[in-house]
Amino acid sequence: xxxxxxxxxxxxxxxxxxxxxxxxxxxxxxxxxxxxxxxxxxxxxxxxxxxxxxxxxxxxxxxxxxxxxxxxxxxxxxxxxxxxxxxxxxxxxxxxxxxxxxxxxxxxxxxxxxxxxxxxxxxxxxxxxxxxxxxxxxxxxxxxxxxxxxxxxxxxxxxxxxxxxxxxxxxxxxxxxxxxxxxxxxxxxxxxxxxxxxxxxxxxxxxxxxxxxxxxxxxxxxxxxxxxxxxxxxxxxxxxxxxxxxxxxxxxxxxxxxxxxxxxxxxxxxxxxxxxx
Numbered sequence: 001x002x003x004x005x006x007x008x009x010x011x012x013x014x015x016x017x018x019x020x021x022x023x024x025x026x027x028x029x030x031x032x033x034x035x036x037x038x039x040x041x042x043x044x045x046x047x048x049x050x051x052x053x054x055x056x057x058x059x060x061x062x063x064x065x066x067x068x069x070x071x072x073x074x075x076x077x078x079x080x081x082x083x084x085x086x087x088x089x090x091x092x093x094x095x096x097x098x099x100x101x102x103x104x105x106x107x108x109x110x111x112x113x114x115x116x117x118x119x120x121x122x123x124x125x126x127x128x129x130x131x132x133x134x135x136x137x138x139x140x141x142x143x144x145x146x147x148x149x150x151x152x153x154x155x156x157x158x159x160x161x162x163x164x165x166x167x168x169x170x171x172x173x174x175x176x177x178x179x180x181x182x183x184x185x186x187x188x189x190x191x192x193x194x195x196x197x198x199x200x201x202x203x204x205x206x207x208x209x210x211x212x213x214x215x216x217x218x219x220x221x222x223x224x225x226x227x228x229x230x231x232x233x234x235x236x237x238x239x240x241x242x243x244x245x246x247x248x249x250x251x252x253x254x255x256x257x258x259x260x261x262x263x264x265x266x267x268x269x270x271x272x273x274x275x276x277x
Contacts, residue, residue, distance in 0.1 A: 100217025
């Protein structure tokens with residue numbers, strides 16, 4: 001297991017790189033030689049970067065992308081600290097359980113960012129790579145993208161909630177079919193199952209995903225973040241409670257300076273200048 005107390009990302013050991021460009025936090029998986037394979041260290045860095053993004057008012061949307069020919073080919077079995085040991089089977093199981101719970105907390109910090117996340121997926125998106133993409137709010141795939149949860153073929157259960165997210169997006173039957181067989185999906189089928197929102201040519205993936213992130217970043221931050229939160233928190237709640245929560249979000253945004261700017265800009269037929277206040 002890695003040192004979970006570290007709060008730094010040493011130069012040369014980056015698993016992810018964050019660049020802020022025109023209101024977009026561009027988060028790049030940057031180990032193309034390893035097909036961006038995931039590790040405990042990747043999880044630690046994801047949690048650190050998510051904390052940085054969360055409170056950065058200059059980041060209005062996040063673009064999750066990857067260098068190279070694959071988005072993420074799954075777990076890096078060669079990474080240091082990959083195996084967890086124990087003096088007995090019970091102690092080892094307990095250590096794995098706590099390690100996975102620690103990882104889930106970092107994934108939650110990313111999935112629950114107030115800013116919407118747009119994922120741009122190319123090539124292999126397997127195992128944890130698929131699960132990471134499913135944590136995004138919007139997924140855009142190139143025509144060569146391949147999705148799968150092959151854990152059962154290796155004797156493992158799905159450990160980061162990918163099967164549960166598929167059940168929410170595509171239904172329990174498809175979640176079981178994919179997780180129990182390990183079968184691969186092409187981008188077109190993933191779009192049909194609502195696991196992907198757009199499919200584009202490989203050469204146009206980055207441009208298309210950035211354009212979607214830019215559309216989101218151009219809108220009023222308070223409104224955008226309220227919409228994301230309400231859908232995540234209440235889409236499956238009883239309608240009465242959900243409508244009450246969305247009424248509160250609407251009231252808060254209607255009294256914001258951004259709402260006044262939005263209406264003024266519309267009347268003047270100009271682009272609004274939202275400040276998130």
